[in-house]
Amino acid sequence: MSATTDPPKDGFQLSQLIYDTRYRSMTIQIVALVLFLLGVGWLLNNAAQNLAALGKPLSFGFLGEAAGYDINQKLIEYNNQMSHGRAALVGVLNTLLVAVLGCILATVLGVFIGVLRLSNNWVVSRLMTVYIESFRNVPVLLWIVLTMAIFIESFPAPRAFRGDNATASMSFWDSVALTNRGLYIPKPEMYSGSMAVVVVFLLSIVGIFVFGSWSRKRQEATGQILPNFWIKLAIFFVPALLVYFLMGRPIGLELPALKGFNFQGGIYMRNSLIALTLALGLYTAAFVAENVRAGIMAVSKGQSEAASALGLSPGRTMNLIILPQALRVIIPPLISQYLNLTKNSSLAIAVGYMDVTGTLGGITLNQTGKEMESLLILMAIYLTISLIISSVMNWYNESVKLRER
Numbered sequence: 001m002s003a004t005t006d007p008p009k010d011g012f013q014l015s016q017l018i019y020d021t022r023y024r025s026m027t028i029q030i031v032a033l034v035l036f037l038l039g040v041g042w043l044l045n046n047a048a049q050n051l052a053a054l055g056k057p058l059s060f061g062f063l064g065e066a067a068g069y070d071i072n073q074k075l076i077e078y079n080n081q082m083s084h085g086r087a088a089l090v091g092v093l094n095t096l097l098v099a100v101l102g103c104i105l106a107t108v109l110g111v112f113i114g115v116l117r118l119s120n121n122w123v124v125s126r127l128m129t130v131y132i133e134s135f136r137n138v139p140v141l142l143w144i145v146l147t148m149a150i151f152i153e154s155f156p157a158p159r160a161f162r163g164d165n166a167t168a169s170m171s172f173w174d175s176v177a178l179t180n181r182g183l184y185i186p187k188p189e190m191y192s193g194s195m196a197v198v199v200v201f202l203l204s205i206v207g208i209f210v211f212g213s214w215s216r217k218r219q220e221a222t223g224q225i226l227p228n229f230w231i232k233l234a235i236f237f238v239p240a241l242l243v244y245f246l247m248g249r250p251i252g253l254e255l256p257a258l259k260g261f262n263f264q265g266g267i268y269m270r271n272s273l274i275a276l277t278l279a280l281g282l283y284t285a286a287f288v289a290e291n292v293r294a295g296i297m298a299v300s301k302g303q304s305e306a307a308s309a310l311g312l313s314p315g316r317t318m319n320l321i322i323l324p325q326a327l328r329v330i331i332p333p334l335i336s337q338y339l340n341l342t343k344n345s346s347l348a349i350a351v352g353y354m355d356v357t358g359t360l361g362g363i364t365l366n367q368t369g370k371e372m373e374s375l376l377i378l379m380a381i382y383l384t385i386s387l388i389i390s391s392v393m394n395w396y397n398e399s400v401k402l403r404e405r
Helices: 019-051 084-117 122-138 140-154 194-221 228-246 273-298 302-311 314-352 357-368 370-402
Strands: 177-181 183-184 185-190 251-252 257-259 262-264 267-270
Touching: 084 122, 084 273, 084 314, 084 370, 122 273, 122 314, 140 273, 140 314, 183 273, 194 228, 267 273, 273 314, 302 314, 314 357, 314 370, 357 370
Parallel strands: none
Antiparallel strands: 177 183, 183 267, 185 251, 257 262
């Protein structure tokens, strides 16, 4: 078979879709996509017919029916009289909460451990190696269950805080209570004028990024280094505090207090949420640490030697020279770790945390008998979350790539 790359003189011909190398790959991809969609359509149609024969026609109307069950951890208003769709939304938000907190924890710990893994201190380096190998080679489900067991057995019950001879006490000026049921922290109470403080606070965060960009350009142009940390700290706190006091302190705190058999008031974070987040974060941090170590080792050793010759400390060398160059190696596998953590959060039901797998893929599925519909929605939810994470991280990866001039 011969291939041509020059267009025929009499114009485009259908045979070019097969014989012309410029169109052949596109033709193969289109045919493969059509065959795939036809296969999926055939499977769905076959499943729908079989379900209809069993008296269970394919339908998503169950999402509007009353759920009839409670959810112990919720970020939005929900009760058992609300719909299965609302319960699924609560589960999605719970999944996103664990995913976001877990990714942040895994990133911070992973970078810290990955850097220490390359430390010249033999003891520190070996301790980090033990941590990495221990977490990587034990199933994450065991770490989740172990962390939950530690929370239940190690921390006092609420009754231990009661009475004159209490065996436990609240922390941080009697504002935080850590029990075997979870963590109780103060809850902000918004009064008139509080939005002004919130707006100024958000603008301060934007100001930190603007100042950081300006400071970096100024340093590149003049070589002068500003006390960025203290300036950013002032930008973060001073404007918001000034507006807070000028507006008459419009934001208060609702403190948790022991009433009856449990604490009331404040923000309640269940032990299942804390245990799941910690376990997923610590487990994923071991993999992130190895990615960070590989990224740092991929940077030429001459970079560190040149920085040392310029008089830069090891810390500044790592922050200003090594890590920025290592990002191009770290980010691609980091995307996979974020996706793994998000999908591993579906193990939440093992410790009683109601994520979307526990609500839509668990209780709703069992109550309604809509296995096919529930699992299709569940797959679509995880697929959407994964695609969003991949898109955001790929965009960031493009922004940190080395560009040749």
